[in-house]
Amino acid sequence: MCSFTATTAIEADKPVNESEPCGRAGLLFAAYLGHLPSIMFLLEHDPNLISVRDPRGRTALHLAAWRGCYDCVDYLIKRGIPVEAVDSNGATALMYAVKDPKSVHVVEYLLNHGVDLTKKDFNGNTVLHHCCLSKNEEGGKVLTSYLDKFDPQRVICNATNENGETAVHIAVRHGLIEFLLLFIPYGSKSISIRDAQGRIPLMCGIEDPDIIDCMRLVLACMMDTPAAEMSGLFLSDRRQSGWFSWIFSFDHSTFFLLFLFLLSLVFFFGLFLVSRAPLILF
DSSP states (O other), X not given: OHHHHHXXXXXXXXXXXXXXXXXXXXXXXXXXXXXXXXXXXXXXXXXXXGGXXXXXXXXXHHHHHHTTOHHHHHHHHHTTOOTTOOOTTSOOHHHHHTTOGGGHHHHHXXXXXXXXXXXOOTTSOOHHHXXXXXXXXXXXXXXXXXXXXXXXXXXXXXXXXXXXXXXXXHHHHHTOHHHHHHHTTTSGGGGGOOOTTSOOGGGXXXXXXXXXXXXXXXXXXXXXXXXXXHHTTSOOOTTSSHHHHHHTTSOHHHHHHHHHHHHHHHHHHHHHHHHTHHHHHO
């Protein structure tokens, strides 16, 4: 509705101010819908609208980046909108851009403008965390290629949120195998970082086939880690005690022979019951 009002104002060449629907709210709706003519009209008539925010603290840049509106993002930045502005949760426009795989070109644009990748939202999530939370593997690939050049110390790659999770924890949980294939060589330390519950990324996967593939990939990368160091990364498992650990200490051939022995016992016990059946019946 606001986008329509702004378009009507453009055609009628009417004055614009923040009190009208096509002013404050109109700019935000135009940014969300990717309607560049409305954005241009509103800001040319009232440059102060560049600072307006919605109830969640989002600027027009947040909304345009989220929707992947490249031309709108470019125009807003050239008009001087704060690139590092955060919403009420501490999220930047780049964090919004990585929510949608279709916004990958906007992600590249913002990266080329030197946005601060070290920023975290109020939950401690970096743009990498947001990317994995949104299951955006294409955006993750772009970020990884960028961080390979501009994060030599891997500070951002290995950053943790308030739950102690790295991007790899989240990626494994969501089965983002394509992202992990590219990211792990650069953020390999992440595979051994524990979250607040003491879990390494490998322990975040459960039954999903994609997650199993991710677990195999992480395990392959951990093969170079000394056994003494790797054993301390896993939580104690009550199943790895007593007879359970004794059985699984056998090699495959011994385990197979044990299985045949038990199977033969069951077979002969069955024959015994059959032979005793007449006595039992009578």
